[in-house]
Amino acid sequence: MTTPRTVSRRDFISTGLAAAGGLVVGFALPGGGRRLLAGEESPDGVLNAFVRIAADDSVTILLKHAEMGQGISTSLPMAVAEELGCDWSRIRVEHAPAAPAYFHTAFGIQVTGGSTSTWESFEQMRKAGATARVMLVETAAEAWGIPASDCRVENGVVLAGDRRATFGSLAAAAGRRTPPDSVALKAPKDWTLIGKSTKRLEGADKSAGRAVFGLDVRRPGQVFAAVARPPHFGGTVASFDPARAKATPGVVDVVAVPSGVAVIAKSTWAAWRGVSALEVTWKDGPGAGVSTRTLLEEYRALARTPGLKAAAKGDAEAALGKAAKIIEAEYDVPYLAHAPMEPLNVTVELGPTACDIWTGTQMPTTDVAAAARVLGLDPSKIRLHTPWLGGGFGRRANPRADFVAEACEIAKRVRGPVQVAWSREDDIRGGYYRPMWASRLRAALGAGGLPTAWSHTIVGQSIIAGTPFAMMIQDGVDGTSVEGAANSPYLAGIPDFRVGLHSPVGPVPVLWWRSVGHSHTAFVVESFLDELAHAAGIDPLEYRRSLLRNHARHLGVLNLAAETFGWGRPLPEGRAAGLAVHESFGSFVAQAAEVSLEGGRIRVHRVACAVDCGPVVNPAGVEAQMQSGIVFGLTAALRGEITLHRGQVQQSNFHDYPILRLSDMPEVTVRIVNSTEPMGGVGEPGVPPIAPAVANAVFSLTGKRLRSLPLRLP
Amino acid sequence: MKLTVNGREQDVDVAPEMPLLWVLRDTLGLTGTKFGCGMSQCGVCTVHVDGKAVRSCTTMMSSVEGKSVTTIEGLAADPGHPVLRAWHELDVVQCGWCQPGQVMGAAALVAKNASPTDAEIVSGMNGHLCRCGTYGRILAGVRRAAEIGRTK
Missing domain, CATH: 3.30.365.10 (Aldehyde oxidase/xanthine dehydrogenase, molybdopterin binding domain)
Structure with missing residues (x-):
C-alpha cells in the first residue's frame, strides 16, 4: 500500500476502570462521541482499550494491527513496556476488535498494510504505557502520602524506599483517577528494551499448536461450507443440480450465493467432496476469453x-x-497469488439482531462494512474478531472484502454458525x-x-x-x-x-x-x-x-x-x-x-x-x-x-x-x-x-x- | 472406527476414506494440526502414526484404524521436548501456521537420526513449506534439537 508518511496527532488519551476492576488506557476519537470518561471501559464493552492492567498483574496489550508473521505482536508491546516498566513475562496480546478508535492514523481505516504498523503505532503505544505508569505511580504515592517523584517503577512494581506495590494491586484505584493531560516519553538514549532483540511473544503457542487461527475457530453447532466458484473471472451460475452433492455423506445443504454455489456439511472435507459432486452450468463472464500470453502482447504494444x-x-x-x-x-x-499457508476462511455466527465474525483479516473496517451491507445490519451490530493470521501478504486486506461478504451471504442461508474454508485450489485460482x-x-x-x-x-x-x-x-x-x-x-x-x-x-x-x-x-x-x-x-x-x-x-x-x-x-x-x-x-x-x-x-x-x-x-x-x-x-x-x-x-x-x-x-x-x-x-x-x-x-x-x-x- | 490419539482411544463414526486431518480437526476438535494443500505438497498437516511422520491430509481413516496417532497437542504435552525448546531458543516462528507440522517433522527426524548432517536435515524437512521463509532457522532449529536430544 502507498503510505502517506505522516501520523496525525488527534489522539486523546482516555482511561478508566476495566470491567473486571483494573486499569485500562486507550485513545478516544475527538469530537465527543467516543471520548470516554473514567469509570467504565465503554458503554458496550471494550471499544478503545490499548492496554489493560488487571488485579492479577497481567498486562494485556491490544493490537490495532494484525499479527500475520511480521512480528508486531512483539514490537508493539515492547514500545508499551519500555514506558510502562511492567514485567515482560506478564504481557499478553490480543487483536483489537474492529472499532474507529483503532483506525490507522494515516489511512483513516483499521488496516494492516504498507509496512506501517510499528512506526504508526510507536508513539501511541509508548503514550499508553507512560500514561498507565504515571497513574499507577500517582495511586501508590497518594496511598503512601509521598510525592510521586519519590517513587520509581521496576518490573511491574512501584517502589519507594522499602515500600512496594504491584501494578495489579494498584490497578483498580488507578482506574478511577483522571488521566494526566500529557506524559513525557523517554529519550531514545534511555531506552532499555527498545532496540534489544526480543523473542516473539506468541512463538511457543504457535509451535505447540495452541494458537488459534481463523480456521481453528469452533463454535457450538458449527457447520462447514465450501463454495463452487466460476471457472473464470466474472462468470456466473446459469443453473445447477444439487442432487449428487446432497447425496454426499456429511453434506447438509446446498445453497446458491452470488459468488457461486455453496455446500454446507458436517466437515470441511465433506463440503469439498460435495463441491466436487455438484453439477453446475456456468455462464460466461468478461474473463472467459482471457489468456495471459495475448494480454502480455497487448501490454507490450501499449508500453x-x-x-x-x-x-x-x-x-x-x-x-x-x-x-x-x-x-x-x-x-x-x-x-502472482499470495498463497498464505493458511488459506482464506471466515466463521460467521448470525444472531437475530447482531453478528459475530471470526476471520484473519488485515482490513477490518471494510470487512465490517461489507458484512453490514450483506446482512442488512448496522455496522455497530457486527462484532469482528481477529484470530492469528496464517500469513497475509496483502491477500487478507481486500477493500472489496470478497471472502467476508461471501461468508455472510452463506450465513444468511444457514441456521447456526458456519465456517467457510477455501481449499488451496480456491486460493490459487481465486484471483486478487x-x-x-x-x-x-x-x-x-x-x-x-x-x-x-x-x-x-x-x-x-x-x-x-x-x-x-x-x-x-x-x-x-x-x-x-x-x-x-x-x-x-x-x-x-x-x-x-x-x-x-x-x-x-x-x-x-x-x-x-x-x-x-x-x-x-x-x-x-x-x-x-x-x-x-x-x-x-x-x-x-x-x-x-x-x-x-x-x-x-x-x-x-x-x-x-x-x-x-x-x-x-x-x-x-x-x-x-x-x-x-x-x-x-x-x-x-x-x-x-x-x-x-x-x-x-x-x-x-x-x-x-x-x-x-x-x-x-x-x-x-x-x-x-x-x-x-x-x-x-x-x-x-x-x-x-x-x-x-x-x-x-x-x-x-x-x-x-x-x-x-x-x-x-x-x-x-x-x-x-x-x-x-x-x-x-x-x-x-x-x-x-x-x-x-x-x-x-x-x-x-x-x-x-x-x-x-x-x-x-x- | 477406533484409533488412539495422543494416548487416548477414540471411536469415530466417519467414512473410511475421510482423511485423518479432518477427523482430527473437524470430528475430534484437535485443531493444532493444520491444513495447507490437501495433496501432500506442503507438510503443514504432519502427524505421527506409530511414531512415523505422515501427511494426515492424504492419510485415509481406514489406514490408521487401530493405530496410534500423535498430534502436535500430544507432542507439546511435554513442553521440554527438544524440538520445542530449540524452536523457542532460535525464535523460529513467524506467522506460525506451518510450524506444528515443521515441529512434528523435525521430531520424527531427530528421533530416527540423533546426529543428522545438514544434508540429511534438508532432505528430511524439504517437504515442509514455509511461506514466511523461516527456513534458515528451521535448519538451525533441527541442528539444535538434535544437540539437545543428545545431551538429554
Whole structure:
C-alpha cells in the first residue's frame, strides 16, 4: 500500500476502570462521541482499550494491527513496556476488535498494510504505557502520602524506599483517577528494551499448536461450507443440480450465493467432496476469453506508447532523439497469488439482531462494512474478531472484502454458525493477484557512461481503481503502479526523463501483494541500471555509487551490503554475483547475491542484506523480516507465475505454483544500519531487491540478460 | 472406527476414506494440526502414526484404524521436548501456521537420526513449506534439537 508518511496527532488519551476492576488506557476519537470518561471501559464493552492492567498483574496489550508473521505482536508491546516498566513475562496480546478508535492514523481505516504498523503505532503505544505508569505511580504515592517523584517503577512494581506495590494491586484505584493531560516519553538514549532483540511473544503457542487461527475457530453447532466458484473471472451460475452433492455423506445443504454455489456439511472435507459432486452450468463472464500470453502482447504494444505522465523533467523524447548511445529494453512480470499457508476462511455466527465474525483479516473496517451491507445490519451490530493470521501478504486486506461478504451471504442461508474454508485450489485460482506488468525503458548514456536521458513506460492494472482507495489516484495515475520507478533516486541526476503509465482495465481481480508496486519496479529499474553499467563498462557497484552520491541512505546500505558480501573478491568457479538497492515503505535495503547454475536451474547460494529502517524496535524482528522478504522475493524471482489460458487459471496448488523449499534456501546475512532517520517499515522492503540482485548475478555468470520473471534460462 | 490419539482411544463414526486431518480437526476438535494443500505438497498437516511422520491430509481413516496417532497437542504435552525448546531458543516462528507440522517433522527426524548432517536435515524437512521463509532457522532449529536430544 502507498503510505502517506505522516501520523496525525488527534489522539486523546482516555482511561478508566476495566470491567473486571483494573486499569485500562486507550485513545478516544475527538469530537465527543467516543471520548470516554473514567469509570467504565465503554458503554458496550471494550471499544478503545490499548492496554489493560488487571488485579492479577497481567498486562494485556491490544493490537490495532494484525499479527500475520511480521512480528508486531512483539514490537508493539515492547514500545508499551519500555514506558510502562511492567514485567515482560506478564504481557499478553490480543487483536483489537474492529472499532474507529483503532483506525490507522494515516489511512483513516483499521488496516494492516504498507509496512506501517510499528512506526504508526510507536508513539501511541509508548503514550499508553507512560500514561498507565504515571497513574499507577500517582495511586501508590497518594496511598503512601509521598510525592510521586519519590517513587520509581521496576518490573511491574512501584517502589519507594522499602515500600512496594504491584501494578495489579494498584490497578483498580488507578482506574478511577483522571488521566494526566500529557506524559513525557523517554529519550531514545534511555531506552532499555527498545532496540534489544526480543523473542516473539506468541512463538511457543504457535509451535505447540495452541494458537488459534481463523480456521481453528469452533463454535457450538458449527457447520462447514465450501463454495463452487466460476471457472473464470466474472462468470456466473446459469443453473445447477444439487442432487449428487446432497447425496454426499456429511453434506447438509446446498445453497446458491452470488459468488457461486455453496455446500454446507458436517466437515470441511465433506463440503469439498460435495463441491466436487455438484453439477453446475456456468455462464460466461468478461474473463472467459482471457489468456495471459495475448494480454502480455497487448501490454507490450501499449508500453511503446507514452501513457499518462507519472513523473517527468525536461524533454526525454528530444534528448533520446539526439543521443549518440541509447540502451533500450522491455521487461515483464506475471500475475502472482499470495498463497498464505493458511488459506482464506471466515466463521460467521448470525444472531437475530447482531453478528459475530471470526476471520484473519488485515482490513477490518471494510470487512465490517461489507458484512453490514450483506446482512442488512448496522455496522455497530457486527462484532469482528481477529484470530492469528496464517500469513497475509496483502491477500487478507481486500477493500472489496470478497471472502467476508461471501461468508455472510452463506450465513444468511444457514441456521447456526458456519465456517467457510477455501481449499488451496480456491486460493490459487481465486484471483486478487499481484498484477501482471510490462515495462519499456530507454536511456541515453553520456560521455562518462552515466544516463543523460531516461524514459520508462509501465503497463498494468490499477489495484486501487474502483475501491475506496481510488481517491488516491492523481491525474489518472495510481501511485502504487509506479512507486519505486517514478521516484527512483537515479532520476535525480538525469536532466531529461519521463515515467509514463497505462492502466488497462481487465477482468482479472488484482490486489496488493507484499511490496506492491515495488515488486515489479525494483526488478525493472535495478536490472536496467545493471544493463547501463555494463554498457558503460563500469562495475555495477561503482556505477550505483556514482549515481547515488547524494542519496546517503541508499549509499549506506549499498556499501554495507557490498562490504558484508565481499563484493569484488574472487568467487568459487562457476559462480557470480549481482546486487541491487531499493527504497520502499520508508526503508532502504541493498542485497548482494551469489548464484550458480545447477542443471540449467538457477541456484542462489548466499545473500548479504543491509537495511536502514531508522530506529529499530526489535532487531531480531527486523532480521527475521529481511530473511522472510528474501525468501518471498526469491519465490517470485525463481518460481512464481500465474497464467491464464482462455479464462482458466492454469495453476492450482503447490505442485504447479511452487514456493521456495528448504533445499533452495541461501545462506542469508542481515546487517542493520544504526540510524536516527525517521522510522520505516520492515515487512515488505526486504522483498524488492532480491529478484534484480539474482538477475544481475545471472547476467554476470552467463552474459544472458533475463528480463522476465520468473527467471528462466533459455 | 477406533484409533488412539495422543494416548487416548477414540471411536469415530466417519467414512473410511475421510482423511485423518479432518477427523482430527473437524470430528475430534484437535485443531493444532493444520491444513495447507490437501495433496501432500506442503507438510503443514504432519502427524505421527506409530511414531512415523505422515501427511494426515492424504492419510485415509481406514489406514490408521487401530493405530496410534500423535498430534502436535500430544507432542507439546511435554513442553521440554527438544524440538520445542530449540524452536523457542532460535525464535523460529513467524506467522506460525506451518510450524506444528515443521515441529512434528523435525521430531520424527531427530528421533530416527540423533546426529543428522545438514544434508540429511534438508532432505528430511524439504517437504515442509514455509511461506514466511523461516527456513534458515528451521535448519538451525533441527541442528539444535538434535544437540539437545543428545545431551538429554
